[in-house]
Amino acid sequence: MSNQAWILETRGLTKRLGGKNVVNEVNLAIGKGEIYGFLGPNGAGKTTTIRMLLGLAKPTKGSVHLFGRDIRKERIPILRKVGSLVEYPSYYGHLTAKENLEVVRRLLGVPRSRIDDVLSVVRLTKEADRAVKGYSLGMKQRLGIATALLGQPELLVLDEPTNGLDPAGIQEIRELIKSLPATQGVTILISSHLLSEVEQMATRVGIIDKGNLIYQDGIRMLRERAKSRIRFGVSEPEAAWRLLLSHGYEAAWDRHQLTVERADDRTVAAIVTQLVRQNHQVYRVEEETASLERIFLEMTGTEGSL
Amino acid sequence: MMLRLLSVELLKIRKKLLWLLVVIGPLGVVSLQAVNFGLRYDYLSKLYADGLWSGLILNVSNLALSALFIGLAIVASMSAGIEHQTNAWKMTLALPVSKGQVFGAKFLLNVLLLFVSSSLLVPFTLALGWALGFDGPIPIAELLRTAYYPLLAAMPFVAVQCGLSVHLANQALPMTIGIVGMIAAMFGSWFPDWVPWKWPSLLNASHEPLLSVGLGLVLxxxxxxxxxxxxxxxxxx
Incomplete structure (x- = not known):
């Protein structure tokens, strides 16, 4: 595909810090109007990647193209079309929300009316004249998003915008972000260490682990991996397992539970009939759906890390 | 763009103690001289019998030098601290502005604040002189030189402190260097002419204060x- 098709494209993006590639040969591609979920456990290289996307850090190797232009050559014209919130929000605590926005507004050179516009988008109009240091974390995050929206960006880069928020705050930010492409017409890159957080809003996801991009595709493909399996509770599971194997079913026995992968209704019925015929007592037949979160953990291999 | 950046810098230090500091510096210098002249009026008025105003200005300038050195370190540290507090650098630098200009605006802000401070020395010194009942012609050129030349000659230090305070989030090191600088400047007249710590004292072999100013501006x-x-x-x- 050509350069122009993607709003954001990186090629072989690498950042070497302290003798280690914290970002290694990452090829991101984000299309217009997408909500791109950029996922990875803490320390996987998400923020470092985002810093390079915004020209805050220089790549050791590779390139970053936004709107088909090289960030290293045309940083200022590119940043004019990008709004960002990197990690925890930056603000001047002694200033009010309005004054904070005025600081950025003067640098962007956008009309004064934009301040009221973005304040109403994030519903901070009533609190706009209070010093920001008295804000709750959720309000600070909303102010951060308002700041990012100020220049009417075509691309919005939000790094962990719900980090440290309570469930109500997370819900609020999520609703806000979901509404943005429709109301503001932007493409969004949102990073998170929780798949569940972006799964409801992202159209595409990229998963980064230990600096490597290990998955990048539509969220639907990821969901298809969330295959379900049927768990059987029987009186003699080991004997039942042998029986099922001998009949050609994909059964598995791990000394705790007997499971069968991807069984449709008819197969389940047949299995139950077989078991009952052989005088097994069937206590339970349960469906177990692997959550996206588990797939994510399996992919990033941090399941046992706790 | 530079003007816009500077206006933003001024907006950011609104409601900050920085402004208070700008006034307190020169006010403190002149107040200490008020004590000095108040306590030793008879002695000092005899010592400077042929030029009371010049005597006052000389005393003010000695003290103002130390105040300038510590002041430029504090101003640099506080103005950079505004950004370090919530790491606002990453917000500002992700905006369509040139990094060099962001640094330039910080430096200009420091210079501007120190310029205001230095300027305040003039009315404060005049007020003290009048309060002490000095008469005779006021050596206004001498007074203005005392107010502005040391600042211009101290430009290398303004730039060093601004750079250090901006680069390092922990302000302990810049402040230590600032304090050491102040102490070094107190003994400035002992150094050879090429040592920058001597320049703000405006002393040099050719007795030309403008030489010190020029060197300071270039470095x-x-x-x-x-x-x-x-x-x-x-x-x-």
Whole structure:
């Protein structure tokens, strides 16, 4: 595909810090109007990647193209079309929300009316004249998003915008972000260490682990991996397992539970009939759906890390 | 763009103690001289019998030198601290502005604040002189030289402190260097002419204060350019 098709494209993006590639040969591609979920456990290289996307850090190797232009050559014209919130929000605590926005507004050179516009988008109009240091974390995050929206960006880069928020705050930010492409017409890159957080809003996801991009595709493909399996509770599971194997079913026995992968209704019925015929007592037949979160953990291999 | 950046810098220090400091510096210097002259009026008025005003200005300038050195370190530290507090650098530098200009605006803000401070020395000194009942012609040129020349000659230090305070989030090191600088400047007259710590005292072999000012401005510009280049190249964390 050509350069122009993607709003954001990186090629072989690498950042070497302290003798280690914290970002290694990452090829991101984000299309217009997408909500791109950029996922990875803490320390996987998400923020470092985002810093390079915004020209805050220089790549050791590779390139970053936004709107088909090289960030290293045309940083200022590119940043004019990008709004960002990197990690925890930056603000001047002694200033009010309005004054904070005025600081950025003067640098962007956008009309004064934009301040009221973005304040109403994030519903901070009533609190706009209070010093920001008295804000709750959720309000600070909303102010951060308002700041990012100020220049009417075509691309919005939000790094962990719900980090440290309570469930109500997370819900609020999520609703806000979901509404943005429709109301503001932007493409969004949102990073998170929780798949569940972006799964409801992202159209595409990229998963980064230990600096490597290990998955990048539509969220639907990821969901298809969330295959379900049927768990059987029987009186003699080991004997039942042998029986099922001998009949050609994909059964598995791990000394705790007997499971069968991807069984449709008819197969389940047949299995139950077989078991009952052989005088097994069937206590339970349960469906177990692997959550996206588990797939994510399996992919990033941090399941046992706790 | 530079003006816009400077207006933003001024907006950011609104409601900050920085402004208070700008006034307290010269006020403190002149107040201490008020004590000095108040306590030793008879002795000092005899000592400076042929030029009371010049005597006052000389005393003010000695004390103002130390105040200038510590003041430029504090101003640099506080103005950079506004950004370090919530790491606002990453917000500002992700905006369509040149990194060099962001650094330049910080430096200009420091110079502006110190300029205001230095300017205040003039009315404060005049007020003290009148309060002490000095008459005779006021050596206004001498007074203005005392107010502005040391600041211009101290430009390398303004640039060094601005650079250090901007580069380092922990302000302990810049402040230590600032304090050491102040102490070094107190003994400035002992140094050979080429030592920058001597320049703000305006003393040199050729008895030409403008030489000290010129050297300060040139080295200040060099240090500023180095600081700006490093800042523009550095990754923002």
């Amino acid at each position: 200040g510009a060099v240090v500023f350019l180095v600081g700006m280049t490093v800042f523009a190249r550095k990754d923002v964390t």
